[in-house]
Amino acid sequence: MIKVSQLSKHFGTVKAVDDISFEVREGETLALLGTSGCGKTTTLKTLNRLIEPSAGTIEIAGQNILQQQPETLRRSMGYVLQNTGLFPHYTIAENIAVVPQLQGWDKTKTDARARELMEKLHLSPDLLSAYPRQLSGGQQQRVGLARALAADPPILLMDEPFGALDNVTRTKIQAEFKQLDELTRKTIIMVTHDVQEAFDLADRICLMDKGRIVQLGAPADLLFKPANTFVKEFLAGQQMQLELRTTNINNLWELLPDVPALSAAFMPKSTTVWALMEILKNQPAISFQKNKQVKTINFEQLMSAFYQYRKGGYSHE
Numbered sequence: 001m002i003k004v005s006q007l008s009k010h011f012g013t014v015k016a017v018d019d020i021s022f023e024v025r026e027g028e029t030l031a032l033l034g035t036s037g038c039g040k041t042t043t044l045k046t047l048n049r050l051i052e053p054s055a056g057t058i059e060i061a062g063q064n065i066l067q068q069q070p071e072t073l074r075r076s077m078g079y080v081l082q083n084t085g086l087f088p089h090y091t092i093a094e095n096i097a098v099v100p101q102l103q104g105w106d107k108t109k110t111d112a113r114a115r116e117l118m119e120k121l122h123l124s125p126d127l128l129s130a131y132p133r134q135l136s137g138g139q140q141q142r143v144g145l146a147r148a149l150a151a152d153p154p155i156l157l158m159d160e161p162f163g164a165l166d167n168v169t170r171t172k173i174q175a176e177f178k179q180l181d182e183l184t185r186k187t188i189i190m191v192t193h194d195v196q197e198a199f200d201l202a203d204r205i206c207l208m209d210k211g212r213i214v215q216l217g218a219p220a221d222l223l224f225k226p227a228n229t230f231v232k233e234f235l236a237g238q239q240m241q242l243e244l245r246t247t248n249i250n251n252l253w254e255l256l257p258d259v260p261a262l263s264a265a266f267m268p269k270s271t272t273v274w275a276l277m278e279i280l281k282n283q284p285a286i287s288f289q290k291n292k293q294v295k296t297i298n299f300e301q302l303m304s305a306f307y308q309y310r311k312g313g314y315s316h317e
């Protein structure tokens with residue numbers, strides 16, 4: 001879907017992006033992760049031509065983006081900014097309508113789409129006539145997402161979309177984000193410096209340092225097969241929590257005791273240890289089924305399997 005080849009961007013002597021190549025598959029969420037100044041935002045902005053590269057090519061659906069009008073290109077991509085970037089003198093409805101209007105939608109269709117997105121993003125339709133300053137930070141961030149999604153673009157670029165929010169609001173909006181059906185079909189590139197956010201939301205993570213890619217892979221690859229000491233040290237502070245959030249019942253299956261189900265309700269085997277720890281606070285046991293084999297586990301059995309898994313080296317396929 002998106003193919004970046006030998007991309008560089010220099011600002012004077014600063015090599016903001018230094019010869020990077022990567023691909024993003026259709027429907028995938030890729031997180032550009034790294035500390036401040038590593039070149040994430042510059043990389044993102046080259047994709048919608050807010051920044052023109054010094055060298056390299058970018059193809060979207062097989063077409064070189066330099067051969068397209070920037071305006072046409074940008075209309076095919078939603079863009080969510082950290083500080084929302086809402087127009088202060090436009091109402092919420094007018095903000096959401098910006099791209100549909102550029103695309104020549106009529107008023108009825110635009111209004112219906114704005115109402116649909118407000119509902120999906122848990123915003124009251126009463127807010128459509130309000131101005132951005134009358135909304136909380138979390139509400140503004142939701143409107144920023146609604147505006148980016150308005151014309152249903154196939155690609156979504158997000159620059160620290162949850163960065164300005166307090167922890168509680170951020171966790172809530174991240175959880176909603178994961179469940180939003182509008183997003184499951186989209187190809188998403190998200191810039192973040194937050195390791196947990198990248199692990200939670202991305203299919204693959206592109207870890208950058210000093211304008212270069214240090215490792216690009218699934219969250220479990222970075223965690224269990226780090227490319228070098230930089231990757232290890234970058235994740236070190238949160239290693240345990242990331243392992244709990246990345247390991248699921250499929251990974252632990254052979255280590256779990258073989259106990260028949262108490263009921264016929266089974267949870268998906270992709271459920272993470274982290275999620276199960278929360279669920280098992282409130283219920284004594286949970287059942288899973290794999291090829292007709294059933295396992296019912298409680299909190300102690302889950303943790304025991306997890307620690308054996310950690311001790312035994314990971315396969316994590």
Ligand SMILES: Nc1ncnc2c1ncn2[C@@H]1O[C@H](COP(=O)(O)OP(=O)(O)OP(=O)(O)O)[C@@H](O)[C@H]1O
Pocket residue numbers: 011014015016017034035036037038039040041042043193
């Ligand atoms: N317009 C510019 N002019 C000069 N230097 C720039 C410009 N934009 C970015 N840089 C420099 O390029 C480097 C990469 O910046 P970039 O914003 O891409 O990093 P980042 O990883 O997104 O960081 P942050 O998370 O702080 O935004 C930095 O050293 C930055 O100072």
